[in-house]
Amino acid sequence: MTEAGRSTATAGRSVGEAYNFAYLDEQTKRMIRRCILKAVAVPGYQVPFGSREMPLPYGWGTGGIQVTASIIGPDDTLKVIDQGADDTTNAVSIRRFFARVAGIETTDRTAEATVIQTRHRIPEHPMREDQILVLQVPKPEPMRYLEPRELECRKIHGFSEYGLMHVQLYEDIAKFGEITTTYDYPVMVNRRHLMSPTPIPKFDNPKMHRFPALQLFGAGREKRIYAIPPYTEVKSLDFDDHPFEVQTWDECCALCGAEDSFLDEVITDDEGGKMFVCSDSHYCGERRAAGHVGPMEGEDAPSFARPADQEADGS
Amino acid sequence: MTEAAPSPLLRVTGLTHRYGEIVACRDISFELFAREVLGVVGESGSGKTTLLNCCSAHLEPTAGRVEYDTRTHGLADVFGLREPERRMLMRTDWGVVHQNPRDGLRMDVTAGGNVAERLIMTGARHYGRVRGEATTWMDRVELELDRVDDPPKTYTGGMQQRLQIARNLVTKPRLVFMDEPTGGLDVSVQARLLDLLRGLVRELGIAAIVVTHDLAVTRLLADRLMVMRRGEVVETGLTDQVLDDPQNPYTQLLVSSVLQV
Ligand SMILES: Nc1ncnc2c1ncn2[C@@H]1O[C@H](COP(=O)(O)OP(=O)(O)OP(=O)(O)O)[C@@H](O)[C@H]1O
Numbered sequence: 001m002t003e004a005g006r007s008t009a010t011a012g013r014s015v016g017e018a019y020n021f022a023y024l025d026e027q028t029k030r031m032i033r034r035c036i037l038k039a040v041a042v043p044g045y046q047v048p049f050g051s052r053e054m055p056l057p058y059g060w061g062t063g064g065i066q067v068t069a070s071i072i073g074p075d076d077t078l079k080v081i082d083q084g085a086d087d088t089t090n091a092v093s094i095r096r097f098f099a100r101v102a103g104i105e106t107t108d109r110t111a112e113a114t115v116i117q118t119r120h121r122i123p124e125h126p127m128r129e130d131q132i133l134v135l136q137v138p139k140p141e142p143m144r145y146l147e148p149r150e151l152e153c154r155k156i157h158g159f160s161e162y163g164l165m166h167v168q169l170y171e172d173i174a175k176f177g178e179i180t181t182t183y184d185y186p187v188m189v190n191r192r193h194l195m196s197p198t199p200i201p202k203f204d205n206p207k208m209h210r211f212p213a214l215q216l217f218g219a220g221r222e223k224r225i226y227a228i229p230p231y232t233e234v235k236s237l238d239f240d241d242h243p244f245e246v247q248t249w250d251e252c253c254a255l256c257g258a259e260d261s262f263l264d265e266v267i268t269d270d271e272g273g274k275m276f277v278c279s280d281s282h283y284c285g286e287r288r289a290a291g292h293v294g295p296m297e298g299e300d301a302p303s304f305a306r307p308a309d310q311e312a313d314g315s
Numbered sequence: 316m317t318e319a320a321p322s323p324l325l326r327v328t329g330l331t332h333r334y335g336e337i338v339a340c341r342d343i344s345f346e347l348f349a350r351e352v353l354g355v356v357g358e359s360g361s362g363k364t365t366l367l368n369c370c371s372a373h374l375e376p377t378a379g380r381v382e383y384d385t386r387t388h389g390l391a392d393v394f395g396l397r398e399p400e401r402r403m404l405m406r407t408d409w410g411v412v413h414q415n416p417r418d419g420l421r422m423d424v425t426a427g428g429n430v431a432e433r434l435i436m437t438g439a440r441h442y443g444r445v446r447g448e449a450t451t452w453m454d455r456v457e458l459e460l461d462r463v464d465d466p467p468k469t470y471t472g473g474m475q476q477r478l479q480i481a482r483n484l485v486t487k488p489r490l491v492f493m494d495e496p497t498g499g500l501d502v503s504v505q506a507r508l509l510d511l512l513r514g515l516v517r518e519l520g521i522a523a524i525v526v527t528h529d530l531a532v533t534r535l536l537a538d539r540l541m542v543m544r545r546g547e548v549v550e551t552g553l554t555d556q557v558l559d560d561p562q563n564p565y566t567q568l569l570v571s572s573v574l575q576v
Pocket residue numbers: 334337338339357358359360361362363364365366528
């Protein structure tokens with residue numbers, strides 16, 4: 001948390017608005033920071049917090065925004081990603097919001113950022129101990145589908161009676177022959193708490209394991225914060241005879257040729273033409289700048305709508 | 316002491332439960348031994364379900380004790396156990412077959428998943444073996460195996476009850492609580508289900524408390540009978556004795572009105 005402890009109460013005025021620095025008042029930020037500390041102390045445990053009204057609707061990352069607002073300081077550099085891209089409406093408006101209410105630097109370079117707020121992806125570029133990843137959470141409770149009763153969910157967490165999630169995995173295998181859950185794939189954190197990793201692709205799950213950066217999760221609508229401290233064990237659930245596996249592609253990225261990144265299928269024309277490109281647009285751009293080329297090299301760079309520009313559902 | 320008397324599996328002492336002014340159960344005491352099936356009969360509102368729910372630790376009685384022969388502490392007050400211990404009992408040593416399958420099944424989870432749940436809850440993490448056990452149990456309760464991946468909401472009432480039984484017996488509980496297990500079913504379906512239940516309970520050596528207002532059910536399933544009226548036990552004894560030679564006037568009325576065909 002770069003300089004987050006320093007009093008920043010006056011900083012907001014210097015950017016010419018009637019807001020406190022980073023929009024939230026200092027008391028609210030302290031309350032949220034206390035919740036974050038508790039969340040860090042009990043990895044994967046959902047800490048209730050007094051979620052505030054934000055000038056953005058739920059579904060636009062209000063949980064993540066409040067976490068970011070509470071930890072960010074004037075010297076921080078913020079990157080905002082939405083499904084891997086820095087240039088979607090959602091990412092752009094959150095970045096602008098913080099530039100305006102906190103007057104901080106923003107970037108699209110993973111390595112330059114000190115705080116990265118994200119929806120639906122973990123960056124491909126490795127992160128460091130001095131960085132913080134803030135994930136927007138639409139649905140914090142991984143068992144909600146099978147156990148709608150809130151009190152019962154809390155007891156299951158409290159007594160570590162996890163089994164329900166495996167019933168869900170059983171259902172996948174029984175119906176489809178394999179575990180078909182590809183997003184929001186449940187994990188055990190620190191061998192103790194079952195946690196929803198948010199709707200990131202399961203491709204990103206292994207990154208969470210012993211991740212050097214602090215990972216913070218904010219759910220605005222359901223008023224929950226949880227965390228994975230650096231280097232914590234994070235294990236994706238599976239069966240002994242159906243081990244966890246990440247998605248793979250036959251193709252490489254059409255633009256940069258990457259074979260190790262998460263690929264989005266992109267429609268290129270009206271005739272059903274398509275290609276696969278890195279979902280992490282910064283990673284892809286960085287590789288191309290470094291001279292990597294994909295199979296689409298030489299052709300006119302097609303313009304296309306990124307899938308990330310569709311509906312917003314990260315809270 | 317020369318020879319220790321066998322310890323009961325369940326001991327209920329002075330159990331009373333009130334809902335506000337209503338006394339649903341009053342000063343009930345009994346013991347249940349391993350492999351024993353106890354029938355609880357009585358008219359509607361006599362307190363049968365309340366008693367069963369207190370015994371299965373789903374409802375804390377206003378007064379009295381319910382003790383169970385736990386594997387770790389021996390005979391122990393179930394309401395004195397820590398909650399996780401009590402919940403562990405409920406998914407290992409005990410089973411509950413509800414009158415309404417909706418209360419005992421996950422209607423949107425496949426039949427196989429319903430049976431698999433208790434295995435998974437007790438630590439099974441090998442899909443193939445879990446699946447094998449689940450289908451074995453579907454077969455044992457005479458459910459068609461090609462329905463194993465259908466959700467119970469597509470099952471008939473009789474099939475749902477069979478599935479509840481499989482879901483409970485898969486972890487081989489020592490004690491099963493049943494509330495009107497054949498209630499609401501057609502007579503012919505009832506008869507087959509009772510046959511099946513009797514076979515399984517005897518074969519697995521399970522103890523059970525079976526609540527019913529159908530004396531024919533107790534005749535078939537229960538070793539002993541407890542007759543309830545207005546929250547009190549008015550007569551208790553071996554099933555055949557109570558049904559063939561009832562002592563209490565209320566039991567006499569019950570037997571004569573129900574058993575004559
Ligand atoms: N949750 C409750 N709140 C208030 N009164 C209740 C409640 N449950 C049961 N009672 C009352 O307690 C008494 C015993 O009810 P209980 O359901 O135990 O009887 P029962 O023998 O199971 O009846 P039935 O054969 O109709 O299922 C009845 O007078 C009933 O109205």
